[in-house]
Amino acid sequence: MELDLEGQHAERAYPLLASLVTPRPIAWVTTLGPDGAVNLAPFSFFNLLGAHPPILGFCPGDRDDGTPKDTARNIRQMHEFVVNLVDEATAEAMNRTAASLPYGVSELAGAGLTTLPSSVVRPPRIAESPASLECAEWGTLQIGDNRLIIGLIKRIHVRDELFDPATQRIRTERLQTIGRMASPNWYCRTGDRFELRRPD
Ligand SMILES: Cc1cc2nc3c(=O)[nH]c(=O)nc-3n(C[C@H](O)[C@H](O)[C@H](O)COP(=O)(O)O)c2cc1C
Numbered sequence: 076m077e078l079d080l081e082g083q084h085a086e087r088a089y090p091l092l093a094s095l096v097t098p099r100p101i102a103w104v105t106t107l108g109p110d111g112a113v114n115l116a117p118f119s120f121f122n123l124l125g126a127h128p129p130i131l132g133f134c135p136g137d138r139d140d141g142t143p144k145d146t147a148r149n150i151r152q153m154h155e156f157v158v159n160l161v162d163e164a165t166a167e168a169m170n171r172t173a174a175s176l177p178y179g180v181s182e183l184a185g186a187g188l189t190t191l192p193s194s195v196v197r198p199p200r201i202a203e204s205p206a207s208l209e210c211a212e213w214g215t216l217q218i219g220d221n222r223l224i225i226g227l228i229k230r231i232h233v234r235d236e237l238f239d240p241a242t243q244r245i246r247t248e249r250l251q252t253i254g255r256m257a258s259p260n261w262y263c264r265t266g267d268r269f270e271l272r273r274p275d
Pocket residue numbers: 101114115116117118119120121134135136137144145146147169170172173174175176255
């Protein structure tokens with residue numbers, strides 16, 4: 076089957092691609108409005124982009140009326156954000172924070188979440204997340220309705236039991252991150268792992 080995203084299937088691009096390109100990690104992004112309100116929203120158009128320097132990217136789409144989502148609007152003004160990771164324990168709270176609230180109304184209280192201060196950026200991190208990445212905006216590309224926000228990762232916060240100081244590695248067998256699957260409402264757990272060694 077061949078599907079033409081420039082023709083017959085153009086309007087189906089989102090459900091088709093979001094159901095095929097799976098699983099996707101979820102960036103649960105905290106930003107600060109100019110009045111100090113903490114904004115929190117999930118984005119699965121997200122990935123790690125590089126390590127030297129450490130960079131990531133995620134992509135809020137503009138609203139139907141052409142205005143940016145609150146996350147993009149706040150980053151355009153403050154140039155800082157925190158990407159919090161989502162695990163099985165925080166999945167439902169994450170989903171609640173996808174509600175569209177009026178600008179300046181925080182998603183945190185309704186989702187039963189609390190924050191901790193960040194070290195080098197102003198937006199706080201989510202205390203309930205297993206790990207959080209403090210980021211400074213490197214730049215934002217506007218491509219049609221998409222805003223690809225690229226962040227320089229300045230700090231990792233990871234729950235103590237997830238980090239092995241002896242090996243300096245993450246104890247991935249204890250990390251229960253979830254992934255975004257088919258549109259509109261599917262997710263996966265990441266507990267079913269297997270190892271493949273690379274050829275020499
Ligand atoms: C798991 C999940 C992933 C999402 N991924 C995206 C995404 O990649 N891009 C996007 O624009 N919206 C995405 N959304 C919808 C936004 O979270 C939603 O529009 C939110 O209200 C935006 O909040 P804000 O206006 O506070 O930035 C996603 C929602 C969920 C539940």
